[in-house]
Amino acid sequence: MTLDGLPQHRGGAEELARLLARALLAGRWQPGDAFPRELDLCAHFAVSRNQVRNALASLTATGLLERTAGRGTVVRAVSDWHLLDPLISDWMTGIDSLDPKLVREIFAFRYSAEPVVARLAAEAAEAADLERLEAAFRGMTRTATDPAARGLHAEYDVAFHDAIYLASHNLVWRQMGHLLRPSIIALIQSSQAQREHEGLDDSLTRHGRVLEAIRRRAPAAAERAAREVLLRTAIDLGIVEEAVAEPQH
Amino acid sequence: MTLDGLPQHRGGAEELARLLARALLAGRWQPGDAFPRELDLCAHFAVSRNQVRNALASLTATGLLERTAGRGTVVRAVSDWHLLDPLISDWMTGIDSLDPKLVREIFAFRYSAEPVVARLAAEAAEAADLERLEAAFRGMTRTATDPAARGLHAEYDVAFHDAIYLASHNLVWRQMGHLLRPSIIALIQSSQAQREHEGLDDSLTRHGRVLEAIRRRAPAAAERAAREVLLRTAIDLGIVEEAVAEPQH
DNA sequence: GCCTATTAAATGTCTGACATTTTGGCAAGC
DNA sequence: GCTTGCCAAAATGTCAGACATTTAATAGGC
Structure with a gap:
């Protein structure tokens, strides 16, 4: 070569x-x-x-x-490959022809990990963490309807999930925020046209439920809500079956 | 300096x-x-x-x-610090004066993550994975009673937990096996004298339950058993309160 | 008093030569 | 014929010295 x-x-x-x-x-x-x-x-x-x-x-x-x-x-x-190295995440962001298998693996990880992180966040979040979450959520809401601001919306999306990891107040989980950017960007690029109409509103309300649960300091609810946010994509990628109806974990 | x-x-x-x-x-x-x-x-x-x-x-x-x-x-x-970098884990192993706060953070991560990984392992384990788990468990059993083989026992302990991460069959989780070695070594060194008599037998049976659950392909049981393995140490480190009686997650 | 050159000190870069490791070929010897 | 040993080629690894660039402090001029 x-x-x-x-x-x-x-x-x-x-x-x-x-x-x-x-x-x-x-x-x-x-x-x-x-x-x-x-x-x-x-x-x-x-x-x-x-x-x-x-x-x-x-x-x-x-x-x-x-x-x-x-x-x-x-x-x-x-x-x-050291997929958890920030350098790798940096290099991955924005690659158009990223290996779908790799995207699937990373998302499978997120689908298993992020609910737990949301639970921790609901237990440990402080004022600054809530502020970060709310700011990101406001940004998502503001840019949701404008199709020209898709890139900006993705940034707020990344910021929202990163804020969850930060709110866990755990040194190790915090470092995994890096892993989110390429994953989220790739997913948005690949699924942008699929459900342009119903997707965004739905996604927004689900994100809102996570924020709400963390603010209420309700760990179980936060865990469930975080799983709900990722569930649709997880089904699309074949990580879980359609029929799963919250199997009481 | x-x-x-x-x-x-x-x-x-x-x-x-x-x-x-x-x-x-x-x-x-x-x-x-x-x-x-x-x-x-x-x-x-x-x-x-x-x-x-x-x-x-x-x-x-x-x-x-x-x-x-x-x-x-x-x-x-x-x-x-990039705590997830294999180099860091390598450098950390065996440091006698490792910052206790750091040990606590890493173990808190393990306590939240490893049950989920055990669940995934129970869903995805194949023959080779079970073989690895069983070999490590046999090694732990064999070296449990001999106080002279403490180092070897720790190695088998590391291998057992690493085998769980490997059995998850997820590229990202697999890389976190690196994080285990310093964590396990440090914990064993610090808690070796605390409960020399009752600790090892108890720990061994709990590890056995994880193996059994994964072999039975019982995700919920595997998750519970993995949490049980770490619970004692989590209590000692103040990560969870003593009173926690498996709060239905 | 403030602004501007100058200087010192640190990391960053270039270049050419040399060292080391690995591989393969070739040839002598059994 | 097969092995053994040796040598040469090719690749990465290392060294030493000069030079470039960036930063911060300092002295001078106005």
Whole structure:
């Protein structure tokens, strides 16, 4: 696999890393494939070997590549990627051709985790957390009807869910807010046309119920409401069956 | 804060990174403190500037340090550490003076997450997963009574819980097995003397119930059993109150 | 007193040479 | 024919030194 067709870049090892990472995430190389050698990358992008090595170091640290002296650089399997690394999340956002299997895996995780986080949030939320949640919800409401503000609406959506993780007041859960952005963006892009009419209103009221439950400090209700928010998408992705009627957990 | 008292090292940027990271994780510097300059590190450890820069790059990538040209290197707040990065978990294992607050946070996460993971495992486990679980459980049983094999017992304990995450068959959950090792080791070290007599037998039967529930493909039972395994420690750490009698979730 | 150059100090970058590891081929020897 | 050993090629890893860039403090001019 060659380097043809990759976009230009304007300097900086970070941008080079981002560029290569997005090509990897988009599936341009298969696991086990050999990755181009350092000197070829230097030549192709007209950068110093330092830049290339720094960029490759990032890709190695996130589990995308494996390098061994003498042999070369090979692409690692998806199961080895550090999906929880903020760098990976950053690189993933906005990739149009993200592997649907990957989106499904990440959403399956969210569907299992976020209800629990909402429960914790209802137990631990303080004034500042409620303020964040309400601000994000107001933003979602304001941008719900305007089809031109879809990108902004997605940002508020991300902010809302991130606020839930923040409100859990747990160091580990808080870091998973990073995982949300690519997931939410991808889902919105893929399901934007499906139910343009009924979807948004419905989604908004469900989000509102989560906020309400957290404000009331009602853990069980928050857990249920959070599951309701994700349920529709979970059904669409085949993560749960349609018939599930809240099986008393 | 100087570098006095840090152990020697035998070469390799990885080991230097590990050394510095463990000093950071042990609280040798406070958040906001200035970290030694590159050239000082070179002089102190008698290594090239390349080695130092590579080591510092790792610490920066994991959120332990923040570097800016011209100003220098400063230590970041604990809330900025990438606790989910495998490197961090690796560095954390075996630190004697790990911040108790950090242990508590990580265990609180486990207490909220692991029951859900056990549920998923009961739904998705296959033959290989059961084999892993049973092998780890056999190892725990075999090393339970021998006080000399405490280290080995801890390894089997880690393997058992990791097997649960693996059995969930979710890419994201699977990566959190890394988080277990330091958590389990630290807990065993701190609670080894507390209930030497009654603890091990009890813990063993509870682990057995998780295994049994997953084998029976009983999600609700698996979730309950996993919570039971962690409950005793959760009470000790003050994460839940003693009175909790399985409040129907 | 405030603004502006200058300087010092730190991290960032480039370059070329060299070291190390891995792989494969080739040839001698049993 | 098969193994063994050695050498060469190719890749990543390391080093050393000079230079660039950014930041903050400082001295000077008005």
